[in-house]
Amino acid sequence: MKKEEIEKLVLQEIVKTENKIEKYEEMTAPVAPDNAYGRVSRMDAIHNKSLTEMVLRQSKEKLVMLKHVLTQIDSPDFGKCIKCNAEIPIQRIIVKPESMLCVNCAR
Numbered sequence: 204m205k206k207e208e209i210e211k212l213v214l215q216e217i218v219k220t221e222n223k224i225e226k227y228e229e230m231t232a233p234v235a236p237d238n239a240y241g242r243v244s245r246m247d248a249i250h251n252k253s254l255t256e257m258v259l260r261q262s263k264e265k266l267v268m269l270k271h272v273l274t275q276i277d278s279p280d281f282g283k284c285i286k287c288n289a290e291i292p293i294q295r296i297i298v299k300p301e302s303m304l305c306v307n308c309a310r
């Protein structure tokens with residue numbers, strides 16, 4: 204796979220992740236004390252909010268990793284498993300940018 208194609212894929216994922224973060228940030232805005240949630244109770248709203256906050260945090264971590272990946276594309280070791288040196292598919296790198304291991308070694 205060409206470097207430009209990898210770069211494009213990583214950039215697409217960065218944009219996707221940024222959009223997600225924006226959406227989650229809106230969702231984690233302070234819970235209104237009134238009945239704005241209709242049939243969903245305020246307790247449920249608070250519970251959902253903490254779940255969303257967790258996903259938001261994960262998305263932010265992923266964004267940092269994706270940006271790091273972007274700086275590594277030029278490296279000769281880019282996309283290689285740190286354990287067995289096998290090539291890691293770009294699809295895996297995008298989904299799990301924090302993983303420096305191939306599927307076999309990650310097991």
Ligand SMILES: [Zn+2]
Nearest residue numbers: 284287305308
């Ligand atoms: Zn490996």
